[in-house]
Amino acid sequence: MTALLIGLLIPLASGGDTPWILLLGPAGAVAVYWGLFQYYRNTDKSHSFERETRIESKPIAGTDQKVDEVRGTRRPSIEGDNVRNHRQRVRRW
Amino acid sequence: MSDSEATPAEVAAAAQPPDTPGPQTVDTSNEALRDGVNRCPKCGSTDIQLRVSAGMLVCLFCRYEWSEAMIEPKVSGEAPLQDLTDTVVASGATDISPEVSGVITLKCAGCGSEVVVNTAAAMSSRCHWCRHVLTINEQVPNGAVPDAVLPFGITRDQALQHIRDFAGARRMFAHRRFRSDFAPEKVVGVYLPYMVVDGNASADVQGFGEVETRRYTRKQGDQEVTYYDADVYQVGRHVDFTVDDLTIESSAERANMNAFVNTNNVINTILPFDTKNAVQWNANYLVGFTSERRDQDVAQVQPVLEDQLLSIARSQVEGSVARYNRGVRWEAEHLSVHGTRWVSMYLPVWLYSFYSEENGRAMVHYIAVNGRTGETMGSIPVSQGRLILAALTVGTVLEGIALWLLVVMS
Numbered sequence: 001m002t003a004l005l006i007g008l009l010i011p012l013a014s015g016g017d018t019p020w021i022l023l024l025g026p027a028g029a030v031a032v033y034w035g036l037f038q039y040y041r042n043t044d045k046s047h048s049f050e051r052e053t054r055i056e057s058k059p060i061a062g063t064d065q066k067v068d069e070v071r072g073t074r075r076p077s078i079e080g081d082n083v084r085n086h087r088q089r090v091r092r093w
Numbered sequence: 094m095s096d097s098e099a100t101p102a103e104v105a106a107a108a109q110p111p112d113t114p115g116p117q118t119v120d121t122s123n124e125a126l127r128d129g130v131n132r133c134p135k136c137g138s139t140d141i142q143l144r145v146s147a148g149m150l151v152c153l154f155c156r157y158e159w160s161e162a163m164i165e166p167k168v169s170g171e172a173p174l175q176d177l178t179d180t181v182v183a184s185g186a187t188d189i190s191p192e193v194s195g196v197i198t199l200k201c202a203g204c205g206s207e208v209v210v211n212t213a214a215a216m217s218s219r220c221h222w223c224r225h226v227l228t229i230n231e232q233v234p235n236g237a238v239p240d241a242v243l244p245f246g247i248t249r250d251q252a253l254q255h256i257r258d259f260a261g262a263r264r265m266f267a268h269r270r271f272r273s274d275f276a277p278e279k280v281v282g283v284y285l286p287y288m289v290v291d292g293n294a295s296a297d298v299q300g301f302g303e304v305e306t307r308r309y310t311r312k313q314g315d316q317e318v319t320y321y322d323a324d325v326y327q328v329g330r331h332v333d334f335t336v337d338d339l340t341i342e343s344s345a346e347r348a349n350m351n352a353f354v355n356t357n358n359v360i361n362t363i364l365p366f367d368t369k370n371a372v373q374w375n376a377n378y379l380v381g382f383t384s385e386r387r388d389q390d391v392a393q394v395q396p397v398l399e400d401q402l403l404s405i406a407r408s409q410v411e412g413s414v415a416r417y418n419r420g421v422r423w424e425a426e427h428l429s430v431h432g433t434r435w436v437s438m439y440l441p442v443w444l445y446s447f448y449s450e451e452n453g454r455a456m457v458h459y460i461a462v463n464g465r466t467g468e469t470m471g472s473i474p475v476s477q478g479r480l481i482l483a484a485l486t487v488g489t490v491l492e493g494i495a496l497w498l499l500v501v502m503s
Contacts, residue, residue, distance in 0.1 A: 019499060025492025033484035040263050040473045043352035047364035049339060049401055050408035056174070057334035060413040068325035070303065074318065078303040081420030086407040089400065090300075091425045 050086055116180035116391070118187060119168050121240040121436075123161065123373050126230035130202040131377050133157055139203075139226040142380040145245045150377055161372040164241035168436050169291070174335035177293040177432030180391075185240030185374065186288060186437035188390045195235050195386070199227045212237035213386060216376040228376030236286070236343075236387035239437035241371040242378045245282055245464040252443035252462045253277050255469040259460055266483065268449065268474040271458075277445055282464065284379055284439035285360070286387035288343045288394050289368050291434040292336045296406030297427040302328045302417030323419050330410040338368045341397050343387040343437060348397070356459045356472035363463040363470050366440045370465075384439060391435050403428050441465060449474040 038044055082088045130139055133152035140153040149158040168183050195212045203225035210218045210229055216237065217228040229238055247255075256277045264272060307322035342348040342361065350358045372378075403426055414421045441464025446457050451474065460471030 021495045021498060022492070024495040025488045028491035029484040029488025032487045033480055036266055036480055036483065037475060040266060040475045041352075041356075042359055042362070042470060042472055045362040045470060046350070046358050047340075047361045049364070050405050052365045053339050053405070054337035055334055055405060055409065056337075057332050057409045060330055060332050060410055062328065062330040062410075062413060064302075064329075065327045066324055067301075067327045069306075070321070070323040070325060072320045072322065074320060076319075076321065076419075078301065078323075078417075078420040078422050080422040082423055083302075083411060083414060083417070083421040086404040086411070087400075089403065089426075090423050092403075093425050093427050 116182045116435075119181060119183045121164065121167055121183045121185055121373065123230055123375060126228070126375060130225055131228050131230070131375060134159060141226070141377040143244050143378050143382075145248045148244045148246050150375065161375045161378075163369075164371050164373050164436065164438075165369055167373070168240065168434065174291055174293055174337060177291065177335070177434060179432050181432070181434040182391055183240040183434075183436045185238055186391060186435045188392075189236045189388065195237065197229055199229070201225055201227055216379045216384060226377075226380075230374065230376055236437075238374055238376075239286060239387065239439050240374065241289075241436060242284065242374055242439040243366055243368060243371040243441055243465060244378050245382070245441040245443075247441075247443065247462060247464050247467050249280065249282065249443070251467060252280055252282075252464075255462045255467055256280060256443070256445050256460050256471070259469045259471050260473060263473045266475050266479050268451075268476050270449065271447060271474050275447070277460075280443050280445040280462075282382040283442050283444050284382055284384040285347060285442050286343045286385055287438050287440050288341045288387075288389075288391070289371075289436045289438045290336070290339045290341060290394075290398055292339065292398065292402060292430060293432045294336075294402050294406075295331065295333045295429045295431065296403060297329065297331050298407060298410060298423050299327075299329050299425045300421055300423035302326045302414055302421040303419035304417055305419050321419070326417070328414060328417070328421055330413060332406050332409045334406065334409055336402065336405060338365075339398065339401060340364050340366065340368060340438075340440070341394050341401070343389040343394060344385050345388050345393075347385070348389065354456070356457065359459050359470040359472050360442060360444070360461045363442065363461050363466075363468045366463065366465050368438060368440070371436075371438055379439070382441075387437055394435075398433070399428055399430065402430065445471075447474065451477075 131141055132139055133141060133155060135157040136152060136155040138152050138154035141150050144151040147158060149160050151158045197210050197212055198207050199210060201208055201220040203220060204223040206220060206222045208218050208220050208227050212229055217226055219226050260275055303323040303325055305321055305323050310317045310319050347357050350361060352358055443462035443464055445460040448457050458472040458474050462469045
């Protein structure tokens with residue numbers, strides 16, 4: 001039902017005449033469903049070993065080299081930002 | 094002895110191919126208990142069990158209390174973790190041999206009769222002739238006897254209260270069968286098998302980061318649109334680090350954490366344990382509790398360890414790239430593990446399980462309580478009807494407010 005509502009309202013809201021505020025209802029319904037579901041089922045929980053393990057590291061070494069400039073982008077952050085997503089594996093070498 | 098005439102130690106030796114270079118092994122076997130009869134050091138009785146409130150073994154005959162020695166000094170020694178350069182495996186964490194039966198026959202030191210113990214279900218048995226309690230103390234290579242055990246420190250009553258509080262706060266949208274059949278007194282104390290790993294590693298990560306240099310708005314029709322300029326940097330980081338007592342599931346079933354088909358993730362969430370307080374193995378710590386046998390070897394757990402070490406490395410370098418206020422996209426990573434030390438351990442968990450079927454799909458929902466810290470996490474089956482009704486109610490109210498605002502502003 002909620003998905004149906006969103007499906008109907010997104011095209012409406014994206015049209016120039018219909019304000020985005022009409023998405024408030026469907027978005028609120030989805031947020032309430034997902035929030036309550038997670039409060040009960042906790043499917044997203046796991047041991048935070050990155051913070052809860054005794055870790056000692058030496059000072060971080062590294063390199064930073066300017067290679068390019070971006071002008072006039074509408075993206076508020078770098079594409080594919082994964083600096084906080086420590087568990088997302090990337091190519092290993 | 095067992096299903097053959099060989100002793101467990103002989104079977105273990107036979108299971109190892111001769112002259113195969115392998116990891117260093119630290120012997121953690123409890124020599125004092127070799128005959129399988131654990132006697133009270135004071136009166137000699139074999140009626141012994143754990144007194145949870147004190148974390149000590151207690152003789153049920155003379156009430157003397159004592160504890161086994163800590164495992165940490167035995168496996169770690171004095172050398173700092175930065176000097177760890179080999180793979181060191183404690184004797185209770187060595188590879189499981191498929192030829193070794195889980196059914197062990199012990200010779201009673203009291204009367205000489207033979208007593209069978211099925212290690213899949215129990216780690217002790219009472220001699221049916223002389224009433225001595227016989228326990229599995231020798232590290233048979235079937236995964237049943239770990240290097241160490243961390244005794245329960247949270248009592249059953251405390252665990253019951255944690256479970257009641259957890260479920261009580263989640264009654265309104267719980268499935269009606271859960272609400273009617275919830276019986277926390279069915280909680281069981283279980284020792285679950287883990288590999289506790291120390292590691293010395295280095296990691297490198299490569300990627301790109303962006304620093305915002307300018308932010309401005311342009312008019313597009315009636316709307317103001319924000320644009321950004323940024324400098325792009327190629328970023329590389331290197332970190333040398335050690336981890337102390339990283340705890341990883343060593344049962345394949347528990348390690349399978351797919352939240353769509355099971356709720357094992359809630360048991361994982363109650364980690365960590367105070368593993369520094371783990372003591373040398375003594376099967377009497379398990380009297381009155383159940384246990385699950387380890388079925389994963391070091392090689393099978395290694396990929397999980399490497400994955401976690403990489404995550405830790407990424408977490409460690411995060412602070413060093415804070416200047417990239419538009420974020421960093423890591424594209425490649427490299428891990429060098431210089432040395433690891435593996436100890437198998439039984440860790441205490443109070444577990445309440447609830448079997449549920451939704452849309453023909455069966456699932457066991459756990460509420461788990463850390464047997465040392467009391468940290469509680471669980472999964473409660475939900476009533477989808479109530480949940481959707483609540484969501485639609487809130488959605489309708491918000492939509493009403495949105496429409497009202499539109500009317501007022503127009």
